[in-house]
Amino acid sequence: MEEKQGEVVLFGTWTSPICTRVELALKLKGIPYEYVEEDLKNKSELLLSHNPVHKKVPVLVHNGKSIAESLIILEYIEECWNTTPKLLPEDPHQRAKLRFWANYYDQKVVPIFYIIATAKGKEEIEKAIEDLSQVLKVFEEGIEKDFPGQNPFFNGDSLGYLGISIGSHGCNYKAVNEIVDVVVISEKNPKFLSWINALKNCPLMEETLPPHDKLVARFKVFLASAQA
Template identity: 70%
Template sequence: MEKQSEVKLFGTWSSGYCTRIKLALKLKGIPYEYVEEDLSNKSDLLIHHNPVHKKVPVLVHNGKAIAESLVILEYIDEHWNHTPKLLPEDPYEKAKVRFWANFYDQKFKPSIYNIMTSKGKEQEKAIEDSREVLKVFEEGRERDFPAKSPFLNGGPLGFLDIVVGSSACNYKAMNEVVGVVVDPKKNPAFCYWMTAMKDCPLMKETLPPHDRLVAKMRSKFSLQPPKT
Protein backbone atom coordinates (compact mmCIF):
# COMPACT_ATOMS: atom_id res chain seq x y z
CA MET A 1 0.00 0.00 0.00
CA GLU A 2 1.12 3.55 -0.74
CA LYS A 3 1.95 5.55 2.33
CA GLN A 4 -0.39 8.54 2.52
CA SER A 5 1.30 11.93 2.22
CA GLU A 6 -0.54 15.23 2.00
CA VAL A 7 1.48 16.38 -1.02
CA LYS A 8 3.53 14.07 -3.20
CA LEU A 9 5.17 14.90 -6.53
CA PHE A 10 6.06 12.21 -9.06
CA GLY A 11 8.70 13.53 -11.44
CA THR A 12 12.05 13.09 -13.09
CA TRP A 13 15.07 15.31 -12.42
CA SER A 14 15.74 16.41 -16.01
CA SER A 15 12.17 17.44 -16.87
CA GLY A 16 11.45 21.15 -17.07
CA TYR A 17 7.77 20.33 -16.62
CA CYS A 18 8.59 18.77 -13.25
CA THR A 19 10.89 21.65 -12.31
CA ARG A 20 7.87 23.93 -12.71
CA ILE A 21 6.02 22.14 -9.97
CA LYS A 22 9.01 22.06 -7.63
CA LEU A 23 9.41 25.82 -8.07
CA ALA A 24 5.75 26.53 -7.37
CA LEU A 25 5.64 24.34 -4.27
CA LYS A 26 8.83 25.88 -2.89
CA LEU A 27 7.65 29.42 -3.69
CA LYS A 28 4.41 28.79 -1.81
CA GLY A 29 6.23 27.13 1.07
CA ILE A 30 4.35 23.85 0.67
CA PRO A 31 6.13 20.77 2.09
CA TYR A 32 6.04 17.81 -0.27
CA GLU A 33 7.45 14.36 -0.80
CA TYR A 34 9.29 13.88 -4.09
CA VAL A 35 9.26 10.55 -5.94
CA GLU A 36 11.84 10.20 -8.73
CA GLU A 37 10.49 8.15 -11.63
CA ASP A 38 12.48 6.07 -14.12
CA LEU A 39 10.51 6.74 -17.30
CA SER A 40 11.99 3.67 -18.97
CA ASN A 41 10.45 1.59 -16.21
CA LYS A 42 7.44 3.50 -14.92
CA SER A 43 6.14 2.59 -11.50
CA ASP A 44 2.71 1.10 -10.96
CA LEU A 45 1.90 4.11 -8.80
CA LEU A 46 2.63 6.57 -11.60
CA ILE A 47 0.43 4.62 -14.02
CA HIS A 48 -2.27 4.40 -11.35
CA HIS A 49 -2.22 8.15 -10.74
CA ASN A 50 -1.95 9.14 -14.42
CA PRO A 51 -3.58 6.32 -16.41
CA VAL A 52 -4.33 8.57 -19.41
CA HIS A 53 -0.86 9.88 -20.32
CA LYS A 54 1.33 7.83 -17.95
CA LYS A 55 3.70 10.80 -17.74
CA VAL A 56 5.24 13.07 -15.13
CA PRO A 57 4.67 15.39 -13.40
CA VAL A 58 1.82 14.16 -11.27
CA LEU A 59 0.86 15.92 -8.05
CA VAL A 60 -0.98 13.83 -5.47
CA HIS A 61 -2.74 15.90 -2.82
CA ASN A 62 -4.51 14.02 -0.06
CA GLY A 63 -4.71 10.98 -2.31
CA LYS A 64 -6.14 12.88 -5.29
CA ALA A 65 -3.99 13.03 -8.43
CA ILE A 66 -3.58 16.05 -10.72
CA ALA A 67 -1.68 15.71 -14.01
CA GLU A 68 -0.26 18.13 -16.62
CA SER A 69 2.09 20.87 -15.43
CA LEU A 70 -0.01 23.94 -16.32
CA VAL A 71 -3.07 22.38 -14.69
CA ILE A 72 -1.03 21.55 -11.58
CA LEU A 73 0.35 25.10 -11.34
CA GLU A 74 -3.15 26.56 -11.40
CA TYR A 75 -4.31 24.00 -8.84
CA ILE A 76 -1.47 24.97 -6.51
CA ASP A 77 -2.25 28.67 -6.88
CA GLU A 78 -5.98 28.19 -6.29
CA HIS A 79 -5.79 25.70 -3.44
CA TRP A 80 -2.97 27.41 -1.55
CA ASN A 81 -4.21 30.91 -2.35
CA HIS A 82 -1.89 32.77 -0.01
CA THR A 83 0.82 35.04 -1.33
CA PRO A 84 2.89 34.98 -3.37
CA LYS A 85 0.28 34.43 -6.06
CA LEU A 86 1.44 32.79 -9.28
CA LEU A 87 -1.25 34.31 -11.48
CA PRO A 88 -2.52 37.92 -11.49
CA GLU A 89 -5.92 38.61 -9.94
CA ASP A 90 -7.10 40.75 -12.87
CA PRO A 91 -8.89 38.49 -15.42
CA TYR A 92 -7.35 40.20 -18.46
CA GLU A 93 -3.82 40.08 -17.05
CA LYS A 94 -4.40 36.44 -16.12
CA ALA A 95 -5.61 35.66 -19.64
CA LYS A 96 -2.46 37.19 -21.15
CA VAL A 97 -0.22 35.10 -18.90
CA ARG A 98 -2.13 31.94 -19.85
CA PHE A 99 -1.92 32.81 -23.54
CA TRP A 100 1.86 33.18 -23.55
CA ALA A 101 2.34 30.11 -21.33
CA ASN A 102 0.36 28.08 -23.89
CA PHE A 103 2.29 29.68 -26.76
CA TYR A 104 5.57 28.70 -25.15
CA ASP A 105 4.44 25.10 -24.64
CA GLN A 106 2.68 24.66 -27.97
CA LYS A 107 5.08 26.55 -30.25
CA PHE A 108 8.53 27.05 -28.75
CA LYS A 109 9.05 23.74 -26.95
CA PRO A 110 8.05 21.67 -30.01
CA SER A 111 10.47 23.76 -32.07
CA ILE A 112 13.28 22.70 -29.71
CA TYR A 113 12.26 19.05 -30.04
CA ASN A 114 12.47 19.43 -33.83
CA ILE A 115 16.05 20.67 -33.46
CA MET A 116 17.02 17.78 -31.22
CA THR A 117 15.58 15.17 -33.58
CA SER A 118 16.98 16.50 -36.87
CA LYS A 119 20.40 16.69 -38.48
CA GLY A 120 22.28 18.64 -41.11
CA LYS A 121 20.28 21.05 -43.25
CA GLU A 122 17.04 20.01 -41.55
CA GLN A 123 18.49 20.93 -38.19
CA GLU A 124 19.73 24.29 -39.49
CA LYS A 125 16.20 25.01 -40.75
CA ALA A 126 14.74 23.88 -37.41
CA ILE A 127 17.07 26.27 -35.55
CA GLU A 128 15.98 29.21 -37.74
CA ASP A 129 12.32 28.30 -37.27
CA SER A 130 12.82 28.13 -33.51
CA ARG A 131 14.48 31.54 -33.47
CA GLU A 132 11.50 33.01 -35.32
CA VAL A 133 9.10 31.53 -32.77
CA LEU A 134 11.25 32.87 -29.94
CA LYS A 135 11.24 36.32 -31.56
CA VAL A 136 7.43 36.34 -31.61
CA PHE A 137 7.39 35.27 -27.96
CA GLU A 138 9.98 37.86 -26.95
CA GLU A 139 8.15 40.71 -28.69
CA GLY A 140 4.78 39.59 -27.32
CA ARG A 141 6.07 39.41 -23.77
CA GLU A 142 7.57 42.90 -23.98
CA ARG A 143 4.37 44.28 -25.49
CA ASP A 144 1.92 42.64 -23.09
CA PHE A 145 3.96 43.05 -19.91
CA PRO A 146 5.77 46.41 -20.18
CA ALA A 147 7.92 47.65 -17.30
CA LYS A 148 7.64 44.33 -15.45
CA SER A 149 11.14 43.08 -16.05
CA PRO A 150 12.77 40.94 -14.95
CA PHE A 151 9.82 39.17 -13.28
CA LEU A 152 6.24 39.63 -14.42
CA ASN A 153 4.95 39.95 -10.86
CA GLY A 154 7.41 42.76 -10.20
CA GLY A 155 8.65 40.71 -7.26
CA PRO A 156 8.83 36.92 -6.77
CA LEU A 157 8.67 34.47 -9.63
CA GLY A 158 5.24 34.28 -11.24
CA PHE A 159 3.36 31.80 -13.42
CA LEU A 160 5.02 32.68 -16.74
CA ASP A 161 8.45 33.02 -15.13
CA ILE A 162 8.09 29.49 -13.79
CA VAL A 163 6.69 28.02 -17.02
CA VAL A 164 9.48 29.46 -19.16
CA GLY A 165 12.39 29.58 -16.74
CA SER A 166 12.06 25.94 -15.69
CA SER A 167 13.41 24.91 -19.08
CA ALA A 168 14.72 28.04 -20.85
CA CYS A 169 17.10 28.89 -18.02
CA ASN A 170 18.98 25.82 -19.29
CA TYR A 171 19.45 27.32 -22.77
CA LYS A 172 23.23 27.20 -22.44
CA ALA A 173 23.03 23.42 -22.05
CA MET A 174 20.98 23.21 -25.23
CA ASN A 175 23.42 25.51 -27.05
CA GLU A 176 26.27 23.26 -25.93
CA VAL A 177 24.52 20.19 -27.30
CA VAL A 178 23.29 21.38 -30.73
CA GLY A 179 24.97 24.74 -31.33
CA VAL A 180 23.69 28.24 -30.66
CA VAL A 181 19.90 28.26 -30.68
CA VAL A 182 19.17 30.98 -28.14
CA ASP A 183 21.56 33.82 -28.97
CA PRO A 184 22.01 36.74 -26.51
CA LYS A 185 22.84 38.96 -29.49
CA LYS A 186 19.61 38.10 -31.32
CA ASN A 187 17.33 37.73 -28.31
CA PRO A 188 18.80 40.12 -25.71
CA ALA A 189 15.57 40.73 -23.77
CA PHE A 190 14.85 37.02 -23.47
CA CYS A 191 18.38 36.21 -22.36
CA TYR A 192 18.32 39.07 -19.85
CA TRP A 193 15.14 37.57 -18.40
CA MET A 194 16.74 34.12 -18.19
CA THR A 195 19.88 35.51 -16.53
CA ALA A 196 17.80 37.36 -13.95
CA MET A 197 15.88 34.20 -13.15
CA LYS A 198 19.02 32.08 -12.90
CA ASP A 199 20.30 34.55 -10.30
CA CYS A 200 17.18 33.94 -8.21
CA PRO A 201 18.20 31.59 -5.35
CA LEU A 202 15.02 29.51 -5.70
CA MET A 203 15.63 28.92 -9.40
CA LYS A 204 19.33 28.29 -8.86
CA GLU A 205 18.72 25.56 -6.27
CA THR A 206 15.99 23.85 -8.30
CA LEU A 207 17.40 23.70 -11.83
CA PRO A 208 19.20 20.47 -12.77
CA PRO A 209 23.04 20.58 -12.89
CA HIS A 210 24.33 21.88 -16.23
CA ASP A 211 26.84 19.10 -16.98
CA ARG A 212 24.43 16.35 -16.02
CA LEU A 213 21.72 17.86 -18.23
CA VAL A 214 24.08 18.15 -21.20
CA ALA A 215 24.98 14.47 -20.82
CA LYS A 216 21.29 13.54 -20.56
CA MET A 217 20.38 15.47 -23.73
CA ARG A 218 23.21 13.89 -25.72
CA SER A 219 22.28 10.42 -24.54
CA LYS A 220 18.54 10.82 -25.12
CA PHE A 221 18.87 12.19 -28.65
CA SER A 222 22.14 10.38 -29.59
CA LEU A 223 23.83 13.70 -30.31
CA GLN A 224 27.50 14.45 -30.68
CA PRO A 225 29.07 17.78 -29.63
CA PRO A 226 28.57 20.40 -32.37
CA LYS A 227 31.52 21.24 -34.61
CA THR A 228 33.29 24.48 -33.76
Protein backbone atom coordinates in the same frame (compact mmCIF):
# COMPACT_ATOMS: atom_id res chain seq x y z
CA MET B 1 5.00 3.58 -1.58
CA GLU B 2 2.14 4.01 0.89
CA GLU B 3 0.28 7.27 0.44
CA LYS B 4 -1.16 9.13 3.40
CA GLN B 5 -4.04 11.59 3.43
CA GLY B 6 -2.92 15.19 3.71
CA GLU B 7 0.44 14.59 2.10
CA VAL B 8 1.61 16.21 -1.11
CA VAL B 9 3.50 13.88 -3.43
CA LEU B 10 5.14 14.82 -6.73
CA PHE B 11 5.92 12.13 -9.28
CA GLY B 12 8.56 13.41 -11.66
CA THR B 13 11.94 12.99 -13.26
CA TRP B 14 14.86 15.33 -12.62
CA THR B 15 15.63 15.94 -16.30
CA SER B 16 12.15 17.26 -17.08
CA PRO B 17 11.64 21.05 -17.11
CA ILE B 18 7.90 20.62 -16.71
CA CYS B 19 8.54 18.71 -13.48
CA THR B 20 10.89 21.49 -12.40
CA ARG B 21 7.95 23.86 -12.86
CA VAL B 22 5.95 22.09 -10.20
CA GLU B 23 8.90 21.93 -7.81
CA LEU B 24 9.45 25.67 -8.21
CA ALA B 25 5.83 26.42 -7.37
CA LEU B 26 5.80 24.12 -4.34
CA LYS B 27 9.02 25.62 -3.00
CA LEU B 28 7.85 29.17 -3.65
CA LYS B 29 4.67 28.54 -1.68
CA GLY B 30 6.55 26.74 1.10
CA ILE B 31 4.51 23.56 0.65
CA PRO B 32 6.16 20.44 2.11
CA TYR B 33 6.12 17.58 -0.40
CA GLU B 34 7.54 14.16 -1.06
CA TYR B 35 9.32 13.71 -4.38
CA VAL B 36 9.18 10.38 -6.22
CA GLU B 37 11.71 9.97 -9.04
CA GLU B 38 10.22 7.96 -11.90
CA ASP B 39 12.11 5.79 -14.37
CA LEU B 40 10.31 6.66 -17.60
CA LYS B 41 11.47 3.43 -19.22
CA ASN B 42 9.91 1.46 -16.39
CA LYS B 43 7.04 3.55 -15.04
CA SER B 44 5.64 2.58 -11.67
CA GLU B 45 2.15 1.15 -11.34
CA LEU B 46 1.39 3.99 -8.95
CA LEU B 47 2.22 6.61 -11.58
CA LEU B 48 0.11 4.80 -14.18
CA SER B 49 -2.80 4.61 -11.78
CA HIS B 50 -2.59 8.34 -11.06
CA ASN B 51 -2.25 9.36 -14.73
CA PRO B 52 -3.95 6.62 -16.76
CA VAL B 53 -4.65 8.92 -19.73
CA HIS B 54 -1.20 10.32 -20.60
CA LYS B 55 0.90 7.98 -18.43
CA LYS B 56 3.57 10.61 -17.88
CA VAL B 57 5.06 13.01 -15.34
CA PRO B 58 4.56 15.33 -13.61
CA VAL B 59 1.70 14.19 -11.42
CA LEU B 60 0.83 15.91 -8.16
CA VAL B 61 -1.06 13.87 -5.57
CA HIS B 62 -2.77 15.86 -2.83
CA ASN B 63 -4.95 14.21 -0.22
CA GLY B 64 -4.91 11.08 -2.35
CA LYS B 65 -6.24 12.94 -5.42
CA SER B 66 -4.11 13.25 -8.52
CA ILE B 67 -3.61 16.24 -10.82
CA ALA B 68 -1.74 15.93 -14.12
CA GLU B 69 -0.25 18.36 -16.67
CA SER B 70 2.20 20.96 -15.39
CA LEU B 71 0.32 24.19 -16.16
CA ILE B 72 -2.86 22.75 -14.68
CA ILE B 73 -0.89 21.72 -11.59
CA LEU B 74 0.44 25.27 -11.21
CA GLU B 75 -3.09 26.63 -11.23
CA TYR B 76 -4.23 23.98 -8.77
CA ILE B 77 -1.42 24.96 -6.40
CA GLU B 78 -2.37 28.63 -6.71
CA GLU B 79 -6.05 27.94 -6.02
CA CYS B 80 -5.53 25.40 -3.24
CA TRP B 81 -2.82 27.33 -1.36
CA ASN B 82 -4.20 30.82 -1.84
CA THR B 83 -1.46 32.45 0.19
CA THR B 84 1.41 34.78 -0.59
CA PRO B 85 3.56 34.70 -2.51
CA LYS B 86 1.05 34.26 -5.30
CA LEU B 87 1.84 32.93 -8.76
CA LEU B 88 -0.74 35.07 -10.55
CA PRO B 89 -1.96 38.66 -10.14
CA GLU B 90 -5.53 39.40 -9.05
CA ASP B 91 -6.65 41.05 -12.29
CA PRO B 92 -8.47 38.45 -14.48
CA HIS B 93 -7.28 39.95 -17.77
CA GLN B 94 -3.65 39.97 -16.64
CA ARG B 95 -4.02 36.35 -15.53
CA ALA B 96 -5.49 35.39 -18.88
CA LYS B 97 -2.62 37.02 -20.79
CA LEU B 98 -0.02 35.23 -18.65
CA ARG B 99 -1.76 31.90 -19.30
CA PHE B 100 -1.84 32.67 -23.02
CA TRP B 101 1.90 33.25 -23.28
CA ALA B 102 2.76 30.23 -21.12
CA ASN B 103 0.66 28.12 -23.47
CA TYR B 104 2.26 29.77 -26.52
CA TYR B 105 5.68 28.85 -25.21
CA ASP B 106 4.68 25.22 -24.70
CA GLN B 107 2.94 24.91 -28.05
CA LYS B 108 5.34 26.86 -30.27
CA VAL B 109 8.77 27.11 -28.63
CA VAL B 110 9.33 23.83 -26.78
CA PRO B 111 8.73 21.53 -29.79
CA ILE B 112 11.43 23.31 -31.79
CA PHE B 113 14.01 22.62 -29.09
CA TYR B 114 13.33 18.92 -29.56
CA ILE B 115 13.59 19.26 -33.35
CA ILE B 116 16.97 20.96 -32.94
CA ALA B 117 18.22 18.30 -30.53
CA THR B 118 17.28 15.43 -32.85
CA ALA B 119 17.97 17.11 -36.20
CA LYS B 120 20.21 15.34 -38.68
CA GLY B 121 22.45 17.45 -40.85
CA LYS B 122 23.52 21.08 -40.81
CA GLU B 123 20.67 22.37 -42.98
CA GLU B 124 17.97 20.83 -40.79
CA ILE B 125 19.53 22.28 -37.64
CA GLU B 126 19.92 25.76 -39.21
CA LYS B 127 16.29 25.77 -40.37
CA ALA B 128 15.06 24.72 -36.93
CA ILE B 129 17.15 27.44 -35.23
CA GLU B 130 15.74 30.06 -37.60
CA ASP B 131 12.21 28.80 -36.91
CA LEU B 132 12.94 29.10 -33.19
CA SER B 133 14.18 32.66 -33.62
CA GLN B 134 10.95 33.61 -35.40
CA VAL B 135 8.60 32.17 -32.76
CA LEU B 136 10.71 33.78 -30.02
CA LYS B 137 10.40 37.10 -31.85
CA VAL B 138 6.62 36.76 -31.70
CA PHE B 139 6.96 35.98 -27.98
CA GLU B 140 9.18 39.02 -27.38
CA GLU B 141 6.85 41.38 -29.23
CA GLY B 142 3.77 39.94 -27.57
CA ILE B 143 5.19 40.26 -24.07
CA GLU B 144 6.21 43.88 -24.64
CA LYS B 145 2.81 44.72 -26.12
CA ASP B 146 0.76 42.99 -23.41
CA PHE B 147 2.88 44.04 -20.45
CA PRO B 148 4.36 47.50 -21.23
CA GLY B 149 6.76 48.66 -18.55
CA GLN B 150 6.16 45.51 -16.50
CA ASN B 151 8.10 42.37 -15.65
CA PRO B 152 5.49 39.65 -16.20
CA PHE B 153 7.90 36.87 -15.19
CA PHE B 154 7.65 37.97 -11.57
CA ASN B 155 4.59 38.64 -9.46
CA GLY B 156 5.78 41.43 -7.26
CA ASP B 157 9.19 40.50 -5.87
CA SER B 158 8.85 36.74 -6.34
CA LEU B 159 8.79 34.39 -9.29
CA GLY B 160 5.40 34.26 -10.96
CA TYR B 161 3.43 31.86 -13.13
CA LEU B 162 5.06 32.92 -16.39
CA GLY B 163 8.58 33.07 -14.94
CA ILE B 164 8.23 29.55 -13.58
CA SER B 165 6.68 28.25 -16.82
CA ILE B 166 9.32 29.77 -19.12
CA GLY B 167 12.36 29.67 -16.86
CA SER B 168 12.12 25.99 -15.96
CA HIS B 169 12.73 25.20 -19.64
CA GLY B 170 14.46 28.20 -21.19
CA CYS B 171 17.10 28.55 -18.47
CA ASN B 172 18.63 25.29 -19.73
CA TYR B 173 19.44 26.78 -23.13
CA LYS B 174 23.22 26.62 -22.58
CA ALA B 175 22.93 22.88 -21.97
CA VAL B 176 21.14 22.56 -25.32
CA ASN B 177 23.91 24.62 -26.97
CA GLU B 178 26.48 22.19 -25.64
CA ILE B 179 24.52 19.09 -26.54
CA VAL B 180 24.05 20.04 -30.21
CA ASP B 181 27.27 22.08 -30.44
CA VAL B 182 25.57 25.16 -31.93
CA VAL B 183 24.23 28.43 -30.56
CA VAL B 184 20.51 27.75 -30.27
CA ILE B 185 19.39 31.15 -28.94
CA SER B 186 21.43 34.04 -30.27
CA GLU B 187 21.44 37.84 -30.15
CA LYS B 188 18.68 37.70 -32.77
CA ASN B 189 16.44 37.44 -29.71
CA PRO B 190 18.11 39.80 -27.23
CA LYS B 191 15.03 40.42 -25.11
CA PHE B 192 14.37 36.73 -24.61
CA LEU B 193 18.02 36.16 -23.69
CA SER B 194 17.94 38.96 -21.13
CA TRP B 195 14.70 37.64 -19.60
CA ILE B 196 16.00 34.10 -19.37
CA ASN B 197 19.35 35.13 -17.90
CA ALA B 198 17.56 37.24 -15.27
CA LEU B 199 15.36 34.27 -14.36
CA LYS B 200 18.40 32.00 -14.21
CA ASN B 201 19.99 34.30 -11.61
CA CYS B 202 16.96 34.05 -9.35
CA PRO B 203 18.08 32.08 -6.24
CA LEU B 204 15.07 29.74 -6.29
CA MET B 205 15.67 28.96 -9.97
CA GLU B 206 19.39 28.34 -9.36
CA GLU B 207 18.56 26.01 -6.49
CA THR B 208 15.95 23.99 -8.40
CA LEU B 209 17.32 23.66 -11.95
CA PRO B 210 19.24 20.44 -12.61
CA PRO B 211 23.06 20.77 -12.62
CA HIS B 212 24.31 21.82 -16.06
CA ASP B 213 26.98 19.13 -16.47
CA LYS B 214 24.71 16.37 -15.23
CA LEU B 215 21.93 17.44 -17.60
CA VAL B 216 24.29 17.59 -20.59
CA ALA B 217 25.67 14.12 -19.84
CA ARG B 218 22.20 12.60 -19.49
CA PHE B 219 20.87 14.08 -22.71
CA LYS B 220 23.93 13.12 -24.71
CA VAL B 221 23.30 9.52 -23.69
CA PHE B 222 19.61 9.88 -24.56
CA LEU B 223 20.31 11.35 -28.00
CA ALA B 224 22.96 8.75 -28.81
CA SER B 225 20.44 6.06 -27.97
CA ALA B 226 17.68 7.73 -30.01
CA GLN B 227 19.93 8.10 -33.07
CA ALA B 228 21.35 4.57 -32.90
